[in-house]
Each structure stands twice: as structure tokens, then as C-alpha cells.
Amino acid sequence: MLLGEVRLVADKLDVGHSGRPVLRQVDLSLRAGAITVLVGPNGCGKSTLLRTVAGLLPPIGGDVRIDEVPLRQLARRALSQRLAFLPQTSQAPAGVTVRELVRHGRYAHRGALARHTGEDTESIAWALEVTDAAPLAERRLDELSGGERQRAWLAMVLAQRAGVLLLDEPTTYLDLRHQFEVLDVVRRLAREHGIACGLVLHDLMQAAAYADEVVVVADGGVAAGGAPDDVLTPDVIDRAFGLRVSIVRDPGSGYLACFPQRPHAAS
Numbered sequence: 351m352l353l354g355e356v357r358l359v360a361d362k363l364d365v366g367h368s369g370r371p372v373l374r375q376v377d378l379s380l381r382a383g384a385i386t387v388l389v390g391p392n393g394c395g396k397s398t399l400l401r402t403v404a405g406l407l408p409p410i411g412g413d414v415r416i417d418e419v420p421l422r423q424l425a426r427r428a429l430s431q432r433l434a435f436l437p438q439t440s441q442a443p444a445g446v447t448v449r450e451l452v453r454h455g456r457y458a459h460r461g462a463l464a465r466h467t468g469e470d471t472e473s474i475a476w477a478l479e480v481t482d483a484a485p486l487a488e489r490r491l492d493e494l495s496g497g498e499r500q501r502a503w504l505a506m507v508l509a510q511r512a513g514v515l516l517l518d519e520p521t522t523y524l525d526l527r528h529q530f531e532v533l534d535v536v537r538r539l540a541r542e543h544g545i546a547c548g549l550v551l552h553d554l555m556q557a558a559a560y561a562d563e564v565v566v567v568a569d570g571g572v573a574a575g576g577a578p579d580d581v582l583t584p585d586v587i588d589r590a591f592g593l594r595v596s597i598v599r600d601p602g603s604g605y606l607a608c609f610p611q612r613p614h615a616a617s
């Protein structure tokens with residue numbers, strides 16, 4: 351594994367819907383073994399950006415390259431072998447088991463009708479294990495808790511064995527412990543398996559704790575990007591979210607916490 355190798359690059363990317371730009375001139379790079387977290391206010395364009403670099407929305411301008419190959423030159427299956435994307439919400443057919451869901455991740459390699467190989471079996475077992483979803487494998491997805499279901503979806507995209515993993519708000523609907531569990535899985539995927547991870551998160555404290563690089567999206571573009579300590583400052587947060595905060599570091603865990611400075615809040 352080549353730690354730090356750039357796997358995905360967006361170069362002067364304009365993204366939006368029906369030809370109407372939401373974000374302009376976005377530069378982004380995702381490195382092997384690193385976690386990049388996109389943060390920003392509601393509706394600023396984080397999902398639009400993630401969906402565009404995942405090849406689900408056409409760029410309005412600019413370029414995305416994965417392993418130096420332009421995204422537009424990659425057929426669907428070739429793209430799925432390099433990049434896995436988990437959207438904010440996903441639907442599965444009723445009654446499907448976790449193992450069946452995870453097997454879907456292998457269609458990127460084999461197609462839906464092809465026979466399964468030893469490599470498929472091994473990848474499915476690995477994806478279930480790394481997400482701690484192996485004990486759930488024979489359970490029906492619609493009978494799981496939100497946290498268990500999220501781990502199953504994560505296992506499905508991991509079974510693709512792609513070098514780039516994009517997750518849109520993977521901690522939504524999860525309680526605090528399960529949020530950290532999912533983020534710990536992502537960290538393990540980056541650190542131990544060299545996967546380039548790009549996440550959208552709303553929680554700035556979690557972004558600070560897990561990101562190698564934070565990208566702040568606001569006002570039609572990238573407002574700031576870099577190491578969490580450099581980027582998550584009161585000024586940047588005020589500019590992006592329109593909220594004055596003070597930032598405190600918890601001496602025990604080292605985590606940053608933001609507190610809004612609203613004079614009326616305590617009254």
C-alpha cells in the first residue's frame with residue numbers, strides 16, 4: 351500500500367443540477383490511507399459534490415480523475431471497482447439478508463448473473479468482519495436496528511474492494527456510540543487498508559477528531575481546506591455557518607468542541 355498516494359482528484363470542478371452550478375472551482379484530492387471530511391451548512395452542496403465525484407452527476411465544468419484516469423472515461427463497472435459510494439439513504443428489497451446485501455457489492459466485479467468465485471467469498475467475509483457485521487450476516491436487513499443496518503450497508507460498499515470510499519453522512523440516525531463505531535471502522539479502513547475515504551459529516555467535533563483534512567464548503571465553493579486545527583477556527587466557522595463559536599480542546603480526549611457564543615442562550 352502506498353500511503354498518501356493521491357487516488358482521486360477534482361480539478362476546478364463546477365457541480366450543480368440541470369446546468370445550474372451549486373459549487374464552482376472546487377479542487378479536492380483524496381489520498382490513500384487518509385480521511386477527508388466535507389463540512390458545511392445545509393444546502394451548501396456537499397452531497398452534490400460527493401455525487402459528482404462518485405460519477406452519479408455529470409460535472410458542469412472541470413475534471414475528476416481516479417488513479418489518474420478521467421472519470422468520464424470509466425465505464426460503470428470499471429468505476430465501481432475503483433470507487434464505492436454510500437448515499438445518505440439507501441433502499442434494499444424487502445426480506446434481503448445482510449449477506450445477500452453485501453454480495454451485491456461484488457456485482458461491480460462479477461455482474462449480477464456470474465458465478466461467485468473464491469475472491470468474492472473472501473471479500474464478502476472481509477467486509478462483514480471489518481464492519482463487525484459478521485454476526486448479523488444471516489439476519490434480515492429490515493429487522494435490524496439503525497446502527498446495525500448502517501454497518502451492513504457499509505459492508506456492502508466495502509465488498510467492492512474499491513480504493514476510494516465516499517460516504518454521505520454515514521452517522522445520520524445513529525446514536526452517539528454507534529456514530530463513533532462507524533467512524534472507527536472508517537479510520538481502520540484508511541489506516542490499515544489504505545483506502546482513501548471521503549465523508550460528509552455535520553458534527554464538527556467528529557470532523558476534527560477523524561479527519562486528516564477538512565474541507566469547508568460554503569457560499570458556492572470551498573471556503574477553507576487543510577488540517578482540522580488550521581481549518582476549524584472561529585473565523586472560518588463564522589464565515590461558513592454564520593455563527594460565532596468558541597473552540598475548546600478537551601484535555602482528556604484531545605477532542606475539539608465548539609460552543610456557540612449567543613449572549614441570550616443562557617437566559
Ligand SMILES: Nc1ncnc2c1ncn2[C@@H]1O[C@H](COP(=O)(O)OP(=O)(O)OP(=O)(O)O)[C@@H](O)[C@H]1O
Pocket residue numbers: 367368372390391392393394395396397398399
Ligand atoms: N436533484 C436536485 N435537483 C435540483 N436541485 C437540487 C437537487 N438536489 C439538491 N439540489 C439543490 O442543490 C443545492 C445543494 O444541495 P445538496 O444536497 O448538495 O446540499 P448539502 O450541503 O448536501 O445539504 P445538507 O447538509 O442539507 O444535506 C441545494 O440548493 C438543493 O436544493
